[in-house]
Amino acid sequence: MAVYKVTVATGDMVEAGTNNSISITLVGSYGESRQTTVSFLFLPGKERSLSVYCGQDLGPIVLIRLHKWRLFLEDAWFCKDVRVTAPNGTLYRFPCYQWLEGVTMVEVREGSGKKLVDDKLQILKEHRSRELAARQEAYRWKNFAQGWPRCLNVDSIFELDSNIQFSRIRANNFTGFLIFQGASHFLSGFLLRRSSWNSLDEMRTIFSRTQGRDIGGCLVCCPLPLS
Numbered sequence: 001m002a003v004y005k006v007t008v009a010t011g012d013m014v015e016a017g018t019n020n021s022i023s024i025t026l027v028g029s030y031g032e033s034r035q036t037t038v039s040f041l042f043l044p045g046k047e048r049s050l051s052v053y054c055g056q057d058l059g060p061i062v063l064i065r066l067h068k069w070r071l072f073l074e075d076a077w078f079c080k081d082v083r084v085t086a087p088n089g090t091l092y093r094f095p096c097y098q099w100l101e102g103v104t105m106v107e108v109r110e111g112s113g114k115k116l117v118d119d120k121l122q123i124l125k126e127h128r129s130r131e132l133a134a135r136q137e138a139y140r141w142k143n144f145a146q147g148w149p150r151c152l153n154v155d156s157i158f159e160l161d162s163n164i165q166f167s168r169i170r171a172n173n174f175t176g177f178l179i180f181q182g183a184s185h186f187l188s189g190f191l192l193r194r195s196s197w198n199s200l201d202e203m204r205t206i207f208s209r210t211q212g213r214d215i216g217g218c219l220v221c222c223p224l225p226l227s
Contacts, residue, residue: 004052004061005085008038011078011097012045018068018077022100025065026084028058029121035067042077061092062124063109068100076101076162082108099162107131 004026010016021040026033031054039048061084068077079096086092093111100106107127119125142153 002054002057002087004033004054004058004087005049006038006052007047007049007083008042009047009080009082010042010044011080013078014044015076016044016078017042017046018075020071020075020077021069022077023067023069024052024082025067026052026054026058026061027063027065027123028061030057030059033058035065040071057087060090061086061110062121063107063127064094066096066100066106066108068102068104068106070103074102079106101162 006024019041021037022042023035023037025035033052033054036050036052038050042048064082064084066079077100079098079100081096082094084092094108095111096108109127116128119128140153141150144151
């Protein structure tokens with residue numbers, strides 16, 4: 001019997017944990033394991049470890065399947081990554097970094113980067129094909145108006161998968177910095193000004209007191225301390 005040590009990590013952001021049932025299936029080049037329950041409770045920033053018992057050696061682990069089952073109420077889960085240690089000590093890493101919602105199953109490849117020509121196993125070729133089809137379905141385009149750039153073919157961002165939507169964490173960061181910036185400009189006398197600007201140089205002072213900073217992958221303006 002082959003025993004695989006599995007560690008499942010939950011993201012550390014707020015609401016990343018879940019009390020829904022999560023199970024896992026290991027898929028190797030020689031076969032796959034039975035579906036094994038990981039846990040019914042995942043806390044943000046924590047890890048769960050378990051042993052998966054197989055009747056034979058699965059060979060190199062090429063992908064895993066994460067199964068999420070709703071118990072009572074829907075409770076989304078953010079999986080950070082999964083690590084699998086084979087009986088011979090080989091460590092396989094499976095970066096996930098996505099939300100699992102509802103009753104669903106997600107397949108995650110082993111973390112080493114590979115091109116299409118590197119997929120020798122039929123199961124990997126089929127996985128790549130399914131992943132491509134899913135992305136083509138998610139990112140459908142339409143013409144908003146003649147002469148305008150094309151946009152996503154949805155009426156609302158809430159129609160998109162939560163992994164495509166603008167993250168709540170990044171949105172909160174933007175909101176916080178906008179409030180900070182607005183308050184700074186208000187105290188500096190730039191907002192709610194009732195009189196006219198005296199000169200163009202005076203208007204430029206609002207920009208001389210800001211500096212572009214990279215927050216969460218996007219450029220925003222943050223006030224610098226007044227000298």
